[in-house]
Amino acid sequence: MSLKMSVFGTGYLGATHAAGMAELGHEVIGVDIDPAKIERLSRGEVPFFEPGLPELLKKHVDSGRLRFTTDAAEAAEFADVHFIGVGTPQKKGENAADMRFVDAVIETLAPLLTRPSVILGKSTVPVGTAARLAARVRELAPVGDQAQLGWNPEFLREGFAVEDTLRPDRIVVGVDKAQPGRIEEVAREVYADAISRETPFLVTDLPTAELVKVSANAFLATKISFINAVAEVCEVTGADVRDLADAIGHDERIGRKFLGAGLGFGGGCLPKDIRAFMARAGELGVDQSLGFLREVDTVNMRRRDHVVDLATRELGGSLRGKTIAVLGAAFKPNSDDVRDSPALEVSGRMHLAGAITKVYDPEAMANAAAVWPTLPFADTVEDALRDADLVIVATEWKQFRELDPAATAELTAGKAIIDARNCLPAERWIDAGWRYLGLGRYAS
Ligand code: UDX
DSSP: OOOEEEEEOOSHHHHHHHHHHHHTTOEEEEEOSOHHHHHHHHTTOOSSOOTTHHHHHHHHHHHTSEEEESOHHHHHHHOSEEEEOOOOOBOTTSSSBOOHHHHHHHHHHGGGOOSOEEEEEOSOOOTTHHHHHHHHHHHHOTTGGGEEEEEOOOOOOTTSHHHHHHSOSOEEEEEOTTSOTTHHHHHHHHTHHHHHTTOOEEEEEHHHHHHHHHHHHHHHHHHHHHHHHHHHHHHHHTOOHHHHHHHHHTSTTTOSTTOOOSSOOOSSSHHHHHHHHHHHHHHTTOGGGGHHHHHHHHHHHHHHHHHHHHHHHHTTTOOTTOEEEEEOOSSSTTOOOOTTOHHHHHHHHHHHTTOEEEEEOSSOHHHHHHHOTTSOBOSSHHHHHTTOSEEEEOSOOHHHHTOOHHHHHHHOSSOEEEETTSOSOHHHHHHTTOEEEETTSTTO
């Protein structure tokens, strides 16, 4: 059955969710406070890079099932189900999440709810938020108890956001068990397609749903930092962390995924989510329980120091005046997102240490330049490589993984490469006469 729904927030999460819901047959209105974004989306243009999303968006703007507005009243008038997909960034100077955007949606939307409505929060929030907001909605909405709020966390990965939205691996819906209302019933209609394919559908209480999301991200972050900590030991013993990860990954209980050692995690989710989780645990008086996440964060940040140190050592003890090609600025491939990007931070730090860092990324240049305008950027990968004393692969884009070692050597001044994502065919580079430095391998 087709539902009328709104999605508040049209960033990576909200825009993808809105287009995905239209693809599932629903009628959708996307809402954002940024008129420039809404204008572009209304023309069928995605204001960021996400594979597959431009096609989907265009299809449904054209079909009329998807439209955009800056007017919350229009959304309240049109929709029966409202999703919240706005950001919860890290607060400046603190670990906690900044809830002002989520709060603003509730304060704006709830007073406009004059008929029975369901709000499903998707943003990643500190545990306890949903119960607070559910009460606030009942208080502010003209329909009172007939305006109900549940929490429906989102697990999508950038780069695979369309796929993850259309074919999620599980659906979690948190409801207030004391007054469950229509939330489960409505969520079952929203996700009827996935449910018909036997996608696990889990109904929990509100705090569990909130914690599912942060726990999942904390687990992923821990897994990456675990292998990166082991990589540090590999580095001083001559062991190879990739072979090690392959070997332990064969154990089904461990699994090979997210054991990619390298420059560590970044992005708009993992780093800030583990910090917000720790901050929330502190408020709840159980800070010891998540103390290990501080170490997870520290190990992760140390990878960035390590790459800068490795480059410095490789270039004779000082970066001053040295030309370094940095391939990658996005926090991961198939994304133009540079939020807390390890690649961009390493470039910026080497630049501050006096290096001429020529940064190239296939999609993230504009975002990178907005964050770090003084960095020298190259227009093409060849421009970045030209005359470089050292090459660093900082984001594992396919274009970099497939570089030809001989052709690369014709452009560069030196023949040393740091594979900070362990993504290159090491033997090929070594055979072509390169000094190859992988992280956690080859006694780097
Ligand atoms: C993450 C979660 O995966 C997703 O479920 C959640 O909804 C949002 O946060 P995303 O931020 O898109 O998604 O990126 P992800 O693919 O998880 O990668 C995060 C970071 O970890 C990247 O910087 C990536 O390079 C790094 N990473 C990932 C590693 O360093 N090693 C790995 O083995 C895997």
